[in-house]
Amino acid sequence: ANLREDYITEETRKLISSLPTNKDSQGSLCKYQGSWYYYNTLQGAINFKNHFQPQETDIILASFPKSGTTWLKALTVALFERSKHHNDPLNHPLLSDNPHSIVPFFESNLYLRTSTPDLTKYSSSSSSSSPRLFATHMPLHTVKEGLKGSPCKIVYMCRNVKDVLISLWYFKCKYLKIEVTRSVLESTFESFCGGGNFYGPFWDHVLSYWRGSLEDPSHVLFMKYEEMREEPYVQLKRLAEFLGCPFTEEEEEEGGVNKILELCSLRSLSDLKISKSGKPDSGADYKLCFRKGEVGDSKNHLSHEMEMRIDMIVEEKLKGSGLSF
Numbered sequence: 001a002n003l004r005e006d007y008i009t010e011e012t013r014k015l016i017s018s019l020p021t022n023k024d025s026q027g028s029l030c031k032y033q034g035s036w037y038y039y040n041t042l043q044g045a046i047n048f049k050n051h052f053q054p055q056e057t058d059i060i061l062a063s064f065p066k067s068g069t070t071w072l073k074a075l076t077v078a079l080f081e082r083s084k085h086h087n088d089p090l091n092h093p094l095l096s097d098n099p100h101s102i103v104p105f106f107e108s109n110l111y112l113r114t115s116t117p118d119l120t121k122y123s124s125s126s127s128s129s130s131p132r133l134f135a136t137h138m139p140l141h142t143v144k145e146g147l148k149g150s151p152c153k154i155v156y157m158c159r160n161v162k163d164v165l166i167s168l169w170y171f172k173c174k175y176l177k178i179e180v181t182r183s184v185l186e187s188t189f190e191s192f193c194g195g196g197n198f199y200g201p202f203w204d205h206v207l208s209y210w211r212g213s214l215e216d217p218s219h220v221l222f223m224k225y226e227e228m229r230e231e232p233y234v235q236l237k238r239l240a241e242f243l244g245c246p247f248t249e250e251e252e253e254e255g256g257v258n259k260i261l262e263l264c265s266l267r268s269l270s271d272l273k274i275s276k277s278g279k280p281d282s283g284a285d286y287k288l289c290f291r292k293g294e295v296g297d298s299k300n301h302l303s304h305e306m307e308m309r310i311d312m313i314v315e316e317k318l319k320g321s322g323l324s325f
């Protein structure tokens with residue numbers, strides 16, 4: 001309801017008037033390049049696309065909302081910070097700040113209200129050897145327009161659609177400070193199935209990155225939340241290798257992989273003071289980032305009919321893609 005739209009340019013308003021539109025309880029959405037955006041986020045996406053100046057070493061962390069974005073951000077920050085904080089773990093940025101303020105979203109933070117954000121402070125470390133880390137919920141084709149051919153590395157975190165849906169339901173209720181009711185679940189479910197939800201359709205989002213990772217595996221890494229939970233050690237090593245900062249044998253022997261997994265675990269991150277109290281000057285409430293992080297939590301909430309319906313949609317949409325979840 002309170003989405004500020006006063007930064008939307010005349011040009012974007014004209015564009016919106018030519019796009020399919022839709023409304024939900026939080027505002028008006030339009031479908032741009034196959035994905036639904038609230039108007040203000042569309043302006044952010046367009047500002048990013050037109051004005052972002054990529055550096056070849058930039059790393060983009062991408063996801064559909066509620067797929068494990070916070071975790072992916074934390075792990076990536078920790079990978080690049082590890083040499084620096086080896087001897088001084090207390091100074092680690094993840095202990096004093098939330099992963100979302102260390103790694104900002106292009107369209108909903110940096111470019112939301114300006115086409116010229118100050119990007120200088122957003123590298124994972126102040127040392128110049130560290131790449132800049134950014135995040136996005138936009139689909140791959142739109143991100144690529146902003147990257148303008150620059151060979152940046154992109155990591156996508158994918159999560160089972162039913163768990164995403166349940167996570168979104170809880171998040172939405174907490175965010176809007178409303179009761180967690182079945183009727184909110186049902187309306188979220190309907191809009192999800194219809195594909196008209198924020199950043200939806202979910203399947204098209206996932207497929208854009210899945211296909212991108214098959215076409216160009218050295219620049220697009222496709223990760224799954226469930227695999228991260230199942231075999232975190234293997235997956236973190238995979239991430240580190242992809243990002244060009246693999247663990248050395250010595251690091252592994254000293255428990256370096258497990259140290260990062262522990263630092264970035266849901267329990268450790270949500271226990272931090274910053275997660276509990278938020279950031280005084282920003283009003284950000286980081287408690288909303290963390291809940292259960294369980295695989296298969298949807299089983300406790302979705303009716304049999306709901307499961308069947310979403311399974312059928314997913315099966316049809318992913319048919320022939322080689323992707324399943």
Ligand code: A3P
Nearest residue numbers: 066067068069070071167265266290291292293
């Ligand atoms: P649940 O609501 O199922 O618990 P995002 O970060 O993309 O907003 O996703 C939020 C989901 O990731 C939530 O799932 C949240 O609990 C989970 N999550 C947050 N931090 C995590 C972490 N460090 N490890 C594992 N899961 C995490």
